[in-house]
Amino acid sequence: MKHIDTETLVSWGVPRLRNVIGPALKASNIALSRGTDPEAIASLVMRLTRSESPVSEPMGDLAELFAPLAGLLADVRAGRTFFSEREKPAPWKNWAKGDLEQGAVEQMRNACRLPIAAGGALMPDAHTGYGLPIGGVLAVRNAVIPYAVGVDIACRMRMTILEMPYERIHEESDRLAEALEAETRFGVGAAFGTAERRTHPVMSLDWSVTPPTRAQYAKAAAQLGTSGAGNHFVEFGKLSVAENIDEPSLKLKAGTYLALLSHSGSRGSGEAVAQYYSDLAKSLHPELPEELRHLAWLDLDSREGQEYWQAMELMGRYASANHELIHRHILEHLGVKALGHVENHHNFAWKESFGGEELIVHRKGATPAGAGVLGIVPGSMGTPGFIVRGKGNPESFCSCSHGAGRVMSRKAAFKTLKRETMDAILKERGIRLLSGPLDESPEVYKDIEQVIAAQADLIDTLARFEPKIVKMAPEEGTRPRWVKRKNANA
Structure with a gap:
């Protein structure tokens, strides 16, 4: 070994902090230049990074360099909390029944081993994720876990109820489809062309608050008002309201409405923030066993924890702006007005009080369901979704599912499913798919009706939404219509 670099030091447990990495590089490389065995340097550095009292560790002849x-x-x-095995895990409750992956259960159990954990819950749509399962809720004390928020920070739902009567969907199908095609962009790296680029006050906020948000400003501006790939969508559908809705945020008479529903998050910017602070959290917790590495946390009292919280909240505002722009431009394209809307995050962390104690509640693929709080639980491109009202059940930390939940991986879907079968299912249900991947077929999801029934103690259902005209990212290798347009920017 001729030189010790930053990544080598990080692999030895040195936290990815500038004021620490610099001196570590200097000490290690001076020792190396003096002929010290690289293994001896590695052994000392790893001992120092894992010690509860680094200054008390014997350093021998290297003390002058490494003190x-x-x-x-x-x-x-x-002042930081470090991992040590607790006597028993924090309590958690399971709402997932039937085909629950054992991996999701193990991930929930592992999360509740953390010394910062206060409790958790597994929603009925739960399946295996990274660190915390998708459909997992974890409440902790005075800390935030970047990977428990998720890679797509502030992934969220928005539904707008239109003044246009639902019955016009049949005669206006092509015009509605054209609005979706013209006013949306989907996929990794998708952006609007210069002439079509969206604007929003969110880009006037202070993006210099953290290194990753500062670095992502230009990309965020280019991707404003766009959607990602995978399960992200924008669609028109039939909203059925059985009884009058008279909530502070939504008032609708019983009846049938045309509604616009979208699902997406903070795009590439959110992913960059998540990766930056997850890597930092891991480097601050070299003591974590391998199965807990994705649950590395940042203490909220620390500079890094405060930075992440600011970045997360900014990504929340950015994701909300994306949905606002999608809905605004589609409605303007059609020349129609809104009767009301509902929206919610489902990848986020909130400061909430339970039992008189402030906790940080992570919902990774879970919907806030506080008493009287409205939210959206979608199904799939071929199954219904619901407007729900939370009951404020503290056992779930006031949460419910964020969808139906997968029963088949994307890889398995491409191996076993057929496009013709998916198309036949959608045709039978009167659903027009403008573009969308095979791994989002209705067949890959749990039965949404059973998922909703499993959480009757968490939510009431206020309305039922049935997809009718659906737009998602096309499968890799196909070209969406907008790529061919004059001002398009792929």
Whole structure:
């Protein structure tokens, strides 16, 4: 070994902090240049990064070089919570029945082993994720876990109820489809062309608050008002309201309405923020066992924790702006007005009070369901979704499912399903798919009716939404219509 670089130090457990990495690089490379065995350097550095008292560790002949690093590591540890196995895990409750993956259960159990964990819940749409399962809720004390929020920070739902009568969907089908094609962009890297680029006050907020948000500003501006790939969608459908809705945020008389529903998040910017702070959290917790690495946390009292919280909230505003723009431009394209709307995040962390204690509640693929809080639980491109009202059940930390939940992986879907079968299912149900991947076929999801029934103690259903004209990212290798347009920017 001729040189020790940053990534080598991080692999040895040195936190990815500038004021620590610099001195660590200097000490390690001076020791290396003096002929010290690289394995001896690695052994010492790993011992220092894992020690509860780095300054007390014996350093022998390397003390002169590494004592300053030990002091810095001691400062990093001061006031922070580190992992140690607790006597028993924090309590958690399971609403997922039937075909529940064992991996999701193990991930929930592991999350409740964290010393910061106060409790958790597994929603009926749960399946295996990274760190915390999708459909997992985790309440912790004075910390935030980037991967428990999720890679797509502030992935969310928005539904707008239109003044246009639902009955016109048949005669106006082509015009509605054209509005979706013209006013949406889908997929990794998707953006509007210069002449069509969206604007919103969210881009006037302070994006310099953290390194990743500062670096992502230009990309965020280009992707404003767009959607990602996978299960992201924008669609028109039939909203059936059985009884009058008279809520502070939504008032609708019983009847049938045309509604616009969207699902997406904070795009590439949110992913960059998640990766940056997850890597940082991992580097601050070299003591975590492998199965808990994706649950590395940032103490909220620390500079890094405060930074992440600011970045997360900014990504929340950005994701909300994306949905607002999608809906505004589609309605303007059609020349129709809105009767009302409902929206909610389902990949986020909130400060909430339970039992008189403030906790940080992570909902990774879970919908807020506080008493009287409205939310949206979608199904799939071929199955219904619902407007729901939370009951404020503290056992679920006031949460419910964020969808139906997968029963088949994307890889398995492409191996076993056929496009013709998916098309036949949609045709039978009167659904027009403008574009969408095979791995989002209705067959890959749990029965949404059973999922809703499993959480009757968490939510009331106020309205039922049936997809009718659906737009999603096309499968890889196909070209969406907008690519061919004059001002399009792929």
